[in-house]
Amino acid sequence: MELVQVGTPDAAVLIAERLRQGLPRALVVHFVETLGVLGHASAGPALIEVGLPHRHPDVRAAAIRAVQACRPPGAALAIRARLSDPAPSVRAAAAVALGGLHDHDSVEPLFLVLDRHLYEAAPSLASLVQGDEIRRLTAYVGRLPFDVMSPALTELFAREDISERNKLDLVAQLQELGTAEVKVFLEDLADSIPAQGRDARVRQAASDAAMRIVD
Amino acid sequence: MNHRMPSSSRPALGSLVAGLALVVGSGCAQSIHYDTFGIAAPDNRPERIEAVLARLAAAPAPREHGVAYGVGGDPSELFVTDLETGRELWRQPAQPRSWPHLAGDVIVSHEGERIVARDVRTGAQRFAFPDHGLWLVGAAGSGHIGAFTLSSNAGVTAHAELVIVHGTEVTQRLSARHVMGSPEVAAGMVMVPWGSQYLSFLDARTAEEVARVRVRGSVLGHAFAQGGHVYMGQRDLFRLTPTIASGSREDSAHYVPPTVDLPGRPAFMVDPYQEPPAVDSAISRVRLAFRPSGTGEDVRLTDDTLYALFHQVVFALDAESGAVRWAYRAQQNLTGAEPIDGALLLAEDDGAITILDARDGSVSRRIEGSHATTLVRFHVGDVQRGPAATADPDVGAQLSAIADHRDMRLSAASIFALRSLRALPGEGPTASLVGLCESETAARPIREEACDGLAERSDGQQAVLRALARHADFVSGTRLPAVAPLADAAVRMGAVAAVPLLVEHLWDPATPDEALPNIVAALSTLGPAEAAPALLRFLRLYHADAATNGLRIALETAMNALAELDADLVQPALLEIASDEASSSTLRLRAQYLLQQQASRRAAAEAERQAELDAAAEEEAAAQAAARPATPGTRTVVSTEPLSHLTREVALVTLEPVMPAVRACMSDAGQDSVRLILVVNPTGEWSAVGTSPASLQTCVAPLVRSQRMPAVTSSLRQRLTFVVSR
Structure with a gap:
């Protein structure tokens, strides 16, 4: 020591x-x-x-x-x-x-x-993937348990180098799953993104998607 | 005593005979005889045997039509299939108690308490009669002549009956007070084994006995006709030749099957003097199959092959040595097998018939079946076999595939396959043993025996090196090789090329602790110098962490090997380990012992070096003395004057009386020379006697000490060394 x-x-x-x-x-x-x-x-x-x-x-x-x-x-x-x-x-x-x-x-x-x-x-990949690799990773959503993928998704949404288009597509993909845990995730995601500034549209999309998922 | 009489002329018939006479189907030309097979009749008469042989030689080769017949289906049915066309001829409901038989133009079966005969071509019933408590033992046919035997248990109440058929009609029924075996028909004769030791040749038309053979010291239970020859036997196989007239097993032309511990331990032939096995008995699937061949006194098996069946598996064995030539695992349970020249016919329980090439076990033809079968028998004529195999069989791979499965019912076949695999030399079997040792599908006893076999391999080095080059890898899904037996095998093979591979496994965390002693031992044997740095590093890194037996033994082995190899290299590590309280106690004590041993060796080496210096000085002094001119009257070797010091010459003269015994010690120990290290007090008494090698100390030292050296005037102890050669 x-x-x-x-x-x-x-x-x-x-x-x-x-x-x-x-x-x-x-x-x-x-x-x-x-x-x-x-x-x-x-x-x-x-x-x-x-x-x-x-x-x-x-x-x-x-x-x-x-x-x-x-x-x-x-x-x-x-x-x-x-x-x-x-x-x-x-x-x-x-x-x-x-x-x-x-x-x-x-x-x-x-x-x-x-x-x-x-x-x-999964979370490590979320911090490393680029370009087409992002879609390859998000393709695991629905195939792997959501609690496995949620840290990776959080990382992807937090990354500034990922385009808004990719993030909006990912929100849409999550909405299609329509499970209760996805709804909670999207609500938490919307809460974590500032209402103004970069990713504001992602925030709105996440909020809207969460609302569309039935409890 | 033999006597035979027509049933119609016998005034007082027993109930059995009366019953038999009444039940024979209408239209059968019949005559029942009693006690035809009496033991008082002469046997082994050469002229009669010669007559039978002449009759066999003169007979035209029968035109046999190949058929497969048997039992199958649920409910049970009898069926006949034409082997030449593959077409099923007929199928009828029937529940035979035992194997059905072909007797010329009829299929005979034992159903309930009746003996039933059906036309082989149409299935139409031709005759039937009660069994009267007898079993259907066997049947045979040639052309339109058929014969079958019925028999009881052996013993004082034994009785049996021979039925001769022409076409589809019974023409003769002969009774005997002995048990009968499985008959044969050839050259217009019916051959009937009986009483365990006899074979009677009867004229098929008149039922007159034309000859009788008896072989002492063996059992005659079956008769076969094959290629113009007649064979008989049960535990071994005899050919009818003039020498059989000797009545001696040894002097007759015969074949003895090899002694092999086969799965299920099947008899060479089914015992016909016991109750016949049921249709679904395992005996039909666990048995031997063969076809006699050879000429003259040379009795062989077709293709020199004896086939051993075990449920789904066939092992083709060398007929003489019993070594496995090839092995085959069928898709389904086997229900029948019949060797023919160059091939083996197999029936499976899904009704398929497969023809295997006798040379390598490859499938040359397969006829798919439409009905399930329980038992299939073959009467072989011409069979289209398909193209012959051209490649040598990879018997190692065949045996490995049979050994590697989890079907417990086949475990005896697996173990036999594995033992046969272990006996095979070469690269392929070694590779197969590697695969079985690591197999995830093989049963545990198989895996363990495969690993034992692998550890004992002395050839197949490339397979071992390939396996050692592999490491467990989660990403690629590569499995951990069986490092311990591979290391042992590498040592047996002297595979120095394995050293770097073994070093990698030593450092691979996937290597289990229990494999480490084998790896370290192999490294110590195969390439100690090359492996020393890795062993030293391994020893230092884990000396305080020997939590398991495997790791502890490996560390001790490494320590010993390094101490043997390079004492200077390992000494710092030994000092660390000996003084490190964190070292495991056994390692620490071992390190302390090795250090003491090293110190002793160094001291001994130093003493020897000093002794050599002293000896050199003495030799130089002696040489100088010899160079001085001798004074008249001076005694050079043994002086009456007190000596100032001992010389080598004085010592040698003193020891001369015991030198033969010293050399005898050397001879016994296989040593060509011994270095004597002698320390003598001024009084001439011994202070110390040493030898190098030390192994001669106990033999040589007492001899040396038995001689007393002369006293000297010097006050110092004197050291002498010299080498004694044989």
Whole structure:
């Protein structure tokens, strides 16, 4: 903990070196998390070499979060490989981290794992998709449980780089579902968008659509 | 004693005989005989056997029309299908108790308490009579002559009857006070096995016995005529040749089936002296099928193949060795099988008939059926078989497919297939074992046995390397290979190319803990130098986290291997582990032990090095002394004057009496040389005696100590080393 308080790159190097020497599992997780808190890229090699392929899934998941925080070179590539991990918790952490890293190269693998029911991929995809990929993602609405897709939809509606046309189409698509949970989502969406300014028409469309869905 | 008389001339008939005489259908030319098969009649008379053989040789080959007949449907029906046209000839309601039989122009079946005969071409009933408690044992025919046997249980009350048919009429009925087996008809003769050991040849027209064969030490229950030859047997198969007159099993032309632990353990032939199996008995689906062939004294099976049936599966076995040549799994349950030259006819319970090529089990023709069948029998004539196979069968793949399923009813076939697969050499069977070991559909015992088989493979390296190159991948859906048996197989194969692949699995979190010891052991054996960095890294990283047995054993194995390979390389890690309180206790203790061992070795090496230096100094001193001119009267080797110090020469002379025994120790231990490290007190008493190798210490040291070195004037202990060679 003193090393964390020091917070210098040297501290990260020292912790990384101790990590390589082997520690009890509980300490490994703490050390990895500490490296994440320090957030120095110098910890990257140890995290990628020791943390990401570690035998224990808790360590691997912690290492993914730490790598995301440290952002060393090759971080996205290393985390992308963990989408194939045998442990669901590690795959989920990887999917979330790839969204956080804004790694557009991960879009295709994230779609693949979403098809294999790794639902944490949906919000990450929502932060990464562009162009036709947006329609590919929204096509999952109705195919996957709505509570899986709603965080992804929230992300899509919040993104400023997505056109108003796309968002209006998405509102129309949601209205067609016409379920109670969609109605609540659209009401919350309308409430979250300011009445004036960008997306005002989306707000109005969401409000109108919610009203058209019968309770 | 034999005696036969027409029923009409016998004044006092038993009720059985009277019953039999009355029930025979009208129009049948009949004559009933009693005790025709008496045991007092002579057997194995060479001239009679020669006469039978001559009659067989002179007979024209019968023109047989191929038919399939049997039982099927619900309610039960009898049917006959023309095999040459594939057309069903007739189908009639009937509930046979046992297998129906073809006897010349009639199909004979045991229905209720009656024996019923139907015209094979039309199905019209030709005759019927009560069974009087007898079973329908078997039947045969040639041209228009047919014969069938009825029999009771064996024992003192045993009795049986032979019925001979011409066309659709009964012409002879002969009774016996012995059980009868399954008959045959050929060359105008009816051949009837009886009494377990006899085969009588009767003239089909007169019912006169023309010859009798008896084979001691074997059982005669069936007779076959095939290609102008007559065969008989039950547990083994005899051909009628002049040598059978010996009456000896060993001296007769015969074939013995291979001893193979087949699924269901079917008998070579169904025992005709037991009650016949029911139509739906599993015996019709779990049995052996064969067709006799060969010439002269050489008795063989057609295509040198013995077919083993098990419900849906056929294994084609080498007739001599029993090795599996090919295997076939039918789409449905098997209800019949009949080998012909170059092919095997199979009937399935959906009514389909499949013709398999005898060379590889490939389907050469399939005739779809229109009715379900319970039992199908074949009377084979000319059958169109379709094109012959050209490729060698991939028997490994065939056996693997049979082993890999979850149908518990077929588990015995699966296990047999797997064991046969394990016995096959080559790449393909290894690849099949890899697939079965990982299979998600195979039953657990099959998977486990496949993994055991894989671990014991010594060939098929490429299949092992291909499997090891694979890693579990959620995205692609790739399954984890069975790393542990693959690692063991790689060691057996000496597959050094597997080392980098195994290192990758060592670091793959998908590798289960229980596979780690196998991986580490394989790395230690196959490429310790190449794998050392990875093993060292693995040891350091997990030494404080050996939560499972698999991981702990793997770490210990890695530690031992590294200590053996490169003591200097591993020493820092051993020091860390030995002093790290977080290390697991067993690892820590092991590390401490290895460090002590290393220290001892270093000390021994240092002592040896010092001894070599001393020896070199002594040799140099001795050489200098030898270079000085000798003083007259000076004794160079053994002096009466007190010695100032021991020399090698003095030591060797002193030890000379025990040297033969020392060399014997070396010989026993298989050592060509031993280095003696001797430490002697000034008084000549031994301070220490050491040997290298240390394994000779217990044998050599007492011998050396039994000799006393001379005292010297020096006050220092002296060290001598020298090498003794055989």
